[in-house]
Amino acid sequence: MKGFAYRDGILHAEEVPLPELAARHGTPCYVYSRAALASRYAEFGRALAGRDALLCYAVKANSNLAILNLFARAGAGFDIVSGGELARVLAAGGDPSQVVFSGVGKTAGEMRQALDAGIFCFNVESAAELERLNGIAGQAGKRAPIALRVNPDVDPRTHPYISTGLRSNKFGVAYGEALALYRQAATLPHIEVTGIACHIGSQLLDPAPAAEAAGKVLALVGQLAAAGIALRHIDLGGGIGIRYRDEAPPAIADYLAPILAQLAGRGEKLLFEPGRALVGNAGLLLTRVEYLKHGEEKNFAIVDAAMNDLMRPALYDAWHDILPVQPGAAAKAEYEVVGPVCESGDFLGHARTLAVAPGDLLAVMSAGAYGMAMSSNYNSRPRAAEVLVDGDRAFVVREREGIAQLFAGEHVLN
Ligand code: LLP
Numbered sequence: 001m002k003g004f005a006y007r008d009g010i011l012h013a014e015e016v017p018l019p020e021l022a023a024r025h026g027t028p029c030y031v032y033s034r035a036a037l038a039s040r041y042a043e044f045g046r047a048l049a050g051r052d053a054l055l056c057y058a059v060k061a062n063s064n065l066a067i068l069n070l071f072a073r074a075g076a077g078f079d080i081v082s083g084g085e086l087a088r089v090l091a092a093g094g095d096p097s098q099v100v101f102s103g104v105g106k107t108a109g110e111m112r113q114a115l116d117a118g119i120f121c122f123n124v125e126s127a128a129e130l131e132r133l134n135g136i137a138g139q140a141g142k143r144a145p146i147a148l149r150v151n152p153d154v155d156p157r158t159h160p161y162i163s164t165g166l167r168s169n170k171f172g173v174a175y176g177e178a179l180a181l182y183r184q185a186a187t188l189p190h191i192e193v194t195g196i197a198c199h200i201g202s203q204l205l206d207p208a209p210a211a212e213a214a215g216k217v218l219a220l221v222g223q224l225a226a227a228g229i230a231l232r233h234i235d236l237g238g239g240i241g242i243r244y245r246d247e248a249p250p251a252i253a254d255y256l257a258p259i260l261a262q263l264a265g266r267g268e269k270l271l272f273e274p275g276r277a278l279v280g281n282a283g284l285l286l287t288r289v290e291y292l293k294h295g296e297e298k299n300f301a302i303v304d305a306a307m308n309d310l311m312r313p314a315l316y317d318a319w320h321d322i323l324p325v326q327p328g329a330a331a332k333a334e335y336e337v338v339g340p341v342c343e344s345g346d347f348l349g350h351a352r353t354l355a356v357a358p359g360d361l362l363a364v365m366s367a368g369a370y371g372m373a374m375s376s377n378y379n380s381r382p383r384a385a386e387v388l389v390d391g392d393r394a395f396v397v398r399e400r401e402g403i404a405q406l407f408a409g410e411h412v413l414n
Helices: 018-025 034-047 065-073 083-091 108-117 127-139 175-187 207-226 252-263 276-282 312-316
Strands: 004-007 010-013 029-033 053-058 077-080 099-101 121-124 144-151 191-197 233-235 269-272 283-294 299-303 322-324 333-338 347-354 361-364 385-390 393-398
Touching (some): 018 361, 018 385, 018 393, 029 276, 034 276, 034 385, 065 385, 077 083, 099 108, 121 127, 121 191, 127 191, 144 207, 175 191, 175 207, 299 347, 312 347
Parallel strands (some): 029 385, 053 269, 144 191, 191 233, 299 333
Antiparallel strands (some): 004 010, 283 361, 322 361, 333 347
């Protein structure tokens, strides 16, 4: 995996041995590789070369300011879903005029904040949201640029919790209703119709559903043009999958090819909103074995990271490879790799064959996306540190939380 490799029997992040990071910064600790981030971004860049295209990194996948800043410096735009994410993008030096705002529940305050910042587009997901946005933009003396996020009713063939483009999902405007809503949007004084958006799900490994969705979006663009509504951009969302275990995701260029083929010769600006594909394999979660416990039925490797640090296994039964940082002489056994949280669902991996001893370090791989971003303080566990490695240098890009931060802002009654 780019950015992480064994050298002399020790797992490194770029040039830095992971035991050194653990000694310096403690565990659990997220470790990211700058080179891995840059290489994925460049892969998208090559696939889209020569097109009028904008990559809007989906901030929700990993919203650390340092990572946002790297993408901002590379020229990325951003896909946000909250006022908090907008604030992060601005704090990280992102260009608001390259920001799209997705999400089904935008508040009046968030709309105002985004209008004031001057974002590129609101991806509107309902008639009620459109009406609210028109009102807020009117109060602000502005016209809000919008795309309707249409729900193409395509099965992305992924985990049901992360599929978003089916008719039964809460996302987007029903395909059959989009034309009428566009017509209405075009009459609203404080709305400027600029584009169309669609996002069908996440961790997609097969390019066919995305290409099918793009086809449906383009058909709608044609109908809109016939109705006198000309669009300037087409946003096809994110969702490109990565390898966690033995998946064989297509290269970015191959994933995009059937989509780009349909778009040949068109004048609209093209947007994508990748999250996981940019950061997922550029990060790992470094954790230390606290105890080995040999139960009656199973062996447990109890580590110092838990579901509050990396929720994906507990939430989706997701697989993350778990590698020994420094494979040693311990006897091999099959372990449940679990954390200290008081829930049976608190596991990082089931039935992993590992040769570990207490005190050993493990690396939970492919944790750059939806890892730290979904972490919590459950069980009053301070959140992990985050370290970004660049060659032989390592930077703390988020300090480990302390006890004081755990209950800052809480009050007891007098
Ligand atoms: N655009 C929109 C409108 C989205 O809802 C999402 C993700 C993305 C872009 C980025 O999708 P990506 O390229 O990362 O697949 N927590 C889950 C994933 C939830 C994805 C939610 N939406 C996980 O850990 O697998």
